[in-house]
Amino acid sequence: MAKYSVENEVAVIAVDNPPMNALSHHVRKSLLKYLKEAESDEKVTSIVLCGDGRTFPVGADIKEFHKSVSKLGPTILDIVDALEKSKKPTIAAIHGNALGGGLEIALGCHYRIAMTNSKVGLPEVKLGILPGAGGTQRLPRVIGLDNAMQWIAYGGHHSAGIGASLGLIDRVVPQGGNIREHAILFAKAAVGKSLGQRRLSNISVPDAAKVESLMAKHLKEVSKKSRGALAPIVCLQVIKSSALLSYQEGLESERQGMFTLLASSQSRAQIYSFFAERQVSKWSVPGVTNYQNAVPMKVKAVGVVGLGTMGRGIAICCLRAGKITYVLEMNTKAQTAGVKYIRGYIETMRKRKQINDQQSSMMNNALIPVDNYNGLKNVDLVIEAVFESMKIKKEIFKKLEKVCKPSAILASNTSTLNIDEMASVTKRPQKVAGMHFFAPAHIMMLLENIRGEKSSPETIATIMDLGKQMRKTTVLVGNCHGFVGNRMFAYYTAESSFLLEEGAYPKQVDDVLLDYGFAMGRFQVGDLSGTDIGYKIRRERGLTHKQQPAGTPERKRGDRRYSPLDDFLYEKGRYGLKARKGWYKYEGSRTPIPDPEVRKMIDDFRKRHNINPRHISPEETLQRMIFPLVNEGFNVLDEGIAANPWDIDMIFQHGYAWPRHTGGPMYYAYTIGLPQVLKVIEERWKLAGASEPHWKPSKMLTWLVEHHGNPDINDWIKLYKERKSQPNSNL
Numbered sequence: 093m094a095k096y097s098v099e100n101e102v103a104v105i106a107v108d109n110p111p112m113n114a115l116s117h118h119v120r121k122s123l124l125k126y127l128k129e130a131e132s133d134e135k136v137t138s139i140v141l142c143g144d145g146r147t148f149p150v151g152a153d154i155k156e157f158h159k160s161v162s163k164l165g166p167t168i169l170d171i172v173d174a175l176e177k178s179k180k181p182t183i184a185a186i187h188g189n190a191l192g193g194g195l196e197i198a199l200g201c202h203y204r205i206a207m208t209n210s211k212v213g214l215p216e217v218k219l220g221i222l223p224g225a226g227g228t229q230r231l232p233r234v235i236g237l238d239n240a241m242q243w244i245a246y247g248g249h250h251s252a253g254i255g256a257s258l259g260l261i262d263r264v265v266p267q268g269g270n271i272r273e274h275a276i277l278f279a280k281a282a283v284g285k286s287l288g289q290r291r292l293s294n295i296s297v298p299d300a301a302k303v304e305s306l307m308a309k310h311l312k313e314v315s316k317k318s319r320g321a322l323a324p325i326v327c328l329q330v331i332k333s334s335a336l337l338s339y340q341e342g343l344e345s346e347r348q349g350m351f352t353l354l355a356s357s358q359s360r361a362q363i364y365s366f367f368a369e370r371q372v373s374k375w376s377v378p379g380v381t382n383y384q385n386a387v388p389m390k391v392k393a394v395g396v397v398g399l400g401t402m403g404r405g406i407a408i409c410c411l412r413a414g415k416i417t418y419v420l421e422m423n424t425k426a427q428t429a430g431v432k433y434i435r436g437y438i439e440t441m442r443k444r445k446q447i448n449d450q451q452s453s454m455m456n457n458a459l460i461p462v463d464n465y466n467g468l469k470n471v472d473l474v475i476e477a478v479f480e481s482m483k484i485k486k487e488i489f490k491k492l493e494k495v496c497k498p499s500a501i502l503a504s505n506t507s508t509l510n511i512d513e514m515a516s517v518t519k520r521p522q523k524v525a526g527m528h529f530f531a532p533a534h535i536m537m538l539l540e541n542i543r544g545e546k547s548s549p550e551t552i553a554t555i556m557d558l559g560k561q562m563r564k565t566t567v568l569v570g571n572c573h574g575f576v577g578n579r580m581f582a583y584y585t586a587e588s589s590f591l592l593e594e595g596a597y598p599k600q601v602d603d604v605l606l607d608y609g610f611a612m613g614r615f616q617v618g619d620l621s622g623t624d625i626g627y628k629i630r631r632e633r634g635l636t637h638k639q640q641p642a643g644t645p646e647r648k649r650g651d652r653r654y655s656p657l658d659d660f661l662y663e664k665g666r667y668g669l670k671a672r673k674g675w676y677k678y679e680g681s682r683t684p685i686p687d688p689e690v691r692k693m694i695d696d697f698r699k700r701h702n703i704n705p706r707h708i709s710p711e712e713t714l715q716r717m718i719f720p721l722v723n724e725g726f727n728v729l730d731e732g733i734a735a736n737p738w739d740i741d742m743i744f745q746h747g748y749a750w751p752r753h754t755g756g757p758m759y760y761a762y763t764i765g766l767p768q769v770l771k772v773i774e775e776r777w778k779l780a781g782a783s784e785p786h787w788k789p790s791k792m793l794t795w796l797v798e799h800h801g802n803p804d805i806n807d808w809i810k811l812y813k814e815r816k817s818q819p820n821s822n823l
């Protein structure tokens with residue numbers, strides 16, 4: 093709804109639709125009604141539009157998209173038109189955020205004033221759509237084509253100060269000021285002034301002459317940054333119309349663009365992702381506890397054990413979250429290097445104005461290097477981030493058990509190992525959990541939190557809360573080898589090597605993944621993170637080529653298919669980008685170049701094993717890489733390791749850079765249709781057999797297809813668990 097009042101001849105219309113004042117259908121109706129009332133009231137000389145509560149409207153109601161209610165009038169565009177056409181000055185009074193349709197109605201106003209700490213932007217592209225209420229045509233007219241392309245095609249949020257410097261905001265109200273009072277005074281002063289040039293649809297785009305070169309520049313950038321995504325491209329094409337066509341024609345091109353995008357599976361996937369990101373924080377352990385009733389512990393001081401790549405990144409996350417951070421590294425050289433890195437990073441953040449001088453000195457003061465375990469006696473939570481070895485981790489947990497306060501939580505940053513086994517060496521298994529950060533920990537958005545069998549509700553609530561304080565997408569999962577992400581990803585990686593054995597080369601596989609939308613292919617990623625990482629994990633598990641007793645078949649481990657190609661690569665010293673050679677070679681830059689030496693290694697391997705290489709189609713490549721991962725995703729859901737398909741999708745989007753416009757592996761499977769996915773998996777299972785158990789169709793996937801075809805992704809768990817809980821379900 094909206095609230096209406098008249099103060100000192102100024103009509104004030106305040107949108108009142110908590111929490112974010114989204115422009116839902118009932119809000120739009122009430123806004124237009126009050127606008128008409130203000131327009132016809134002779135005592136009213138000007139009109140202020142604002143938001144009640146936390147914020148100015150943050151845009152259309154995203155829940156309405158793809159539902160019939162989104163088509164119900166009045167549309168946001170009707171409101172924008174009414175505001176612009178008004179004979180009385182209209183003023184948008186912005187506090188909080190004016191985003192999407194919210195900024196578009198502000199653009200319909202003749203003036204915009206904003207609190208200094210407010211944010212403005214047109215982030216629709218992140219939902220796979222475009223600003224469809226005139227934003228693509230009005231914004232370039234105020235801030236120019238170049239800026240508008242930048243704002244709309246990337247969807248960033250910008251400060252009111254930046255908006256003012258570009259002419260979008262007419263006045264910035266300093267902190268502590270009352271936006272409503274300022275707006276009323278501003279509105280009074282605007283009465284009687286000409287509105288002609290204040291109506292943005294009347295003015296022309298200032299840098300229209302540069303349209304072609306700006307298009308080329310931005311198209312190149314978005315194709316690199318959002319590979320495979322439709323919305324940024326359509327946004328740019330529609331903005332181009334603002335420079336070449338009349339306002340009305342531009343509006344028509346915006347409408348067409350919006351329909352194209354709304355009809356695409358990408359906008360559905362991105363809208364799903366928006367809600368999924370928020371859903372994951374509403375965690376629950378069925379029958380035990382959930383985010384609403386578990387109370388987190390207060391964490392003031394954190395300890396980080398190990399100052400390698402992971403430890404450094406984790407320490408930065410803790411410092412940014414305002415924690416006193418003790419970093420334990422017993423090797424003096426490693427400690428000096430680690431502390432230098434962290435302080436250097438703090439300085440970089442300060443120089444980039446991501447933090448101010450005061451925050452920088454607070455972070456520096458909060459960083460406390462220690463060189464023995466006693467240094468951790470005051471911490472509330474400790475995260476060990478040492479090498480992936482159960483033996484070493486158990487030793488560390490025993491030491492932590494002795495020195496840490498009884499109330500302290502002991503967490504491991506393991507990426508694969510059993511949390512319960514670590515907990516078993518302590519007297520506080522209820523205080524043990526996993527906090528799996530992704531490298532580089534201070535950059536990657538994902539935190540995969542693992543609950544042990546005995547982790548208490550308080551421990552779970554605390555690690556979830558800490559993730560939130562670190563501003564990470566924090567997903568709670570159960571304990572098993574590799575948890576959710578690495579357990580599923582193992583099959584993606586394994587299949588990529590099988591594809592090399594059978595006929596593909598690294599670039600061929602990577603190209604398919606790039607076309608799908610990944611920023612990098614599997615082999616490029618392998619080189620970037622270092623081929624030694626996977627090798628050491630396999631060595632820890634006794635799997636590498638060199639560890640096998642004489643006579644062990646090269647392509648088998650036990651009765652399972654195994655590809656030793658990754659081991660061979662490591663053994664040749666091809667550690668990846670850092671060695672300038674891995675799956676590719678690197679000549680003076682980070683550009684991967686196919687290397688004849690790798691090709692020969694693969695060819696020799698095939699010859700040795702009498703493999704007749706065959707052509708592998710892009711379709712087969714994609715299915716072989718993604719479908720076993722999806723199949724395992726269903727196993728993970730069936731076992732309750734992940735609570736919901738969107739938990740898995742968020743893990744892959746934020747931890748493995750899975751292209752957002754596909755929604756994630758589980759949503760992608762839903763888009764293709766579960767029956768089709770199952771068909772391919774069953775065919776492959778027949779072909780591959782018991783030595784490739786990752787192709788064994790998941791029980792849950794099979795049951796869903798048999799009984800429901802391709803049910804809504806929101807219903808998967810409900811349908812399956814209902815059936816599973818029935819006696820004699822055989823599931």
Ligand SMILES: CC(C)(COP(=O)(O)OP(=O)(O)OC[C@H]1O[C@@H](n2cnc3c(N)ncnc32)[C@H](O)[C@@H]1OP(=O)(O)O)[C@@H](O)C(=O)NCCC(=O)NCCSC(=O)/C=C/CCCCCCCCCCCCC(=O)O
Binds near residue numbers: 156162219371
């Ligand atoms: C930055 C934020 C604003 C705030 O962040 P934060 O403080 O962290 O809070 P959150 O946790 O994110 O949010 C709190 C709750 O609010 C919910 N929320 C937030 N924004 C919206 C919204 N816009 N709509 C609905 N709900 C919203 C959020 O889910 C949380 O709920 P819960 O507590 O979890 O339950 C941040 O919230 C943010 O970034 N918000 C989104 C900003 C945004 O993206 N804005 C743009 C929206 S799209 C838009 O505005 C488009 C405008 C053009 C409209 C043109 C329409 C033409 C339609 C024609 C169609 C006709 C054909 C139809 C055919 C068809 O349908 O098929």
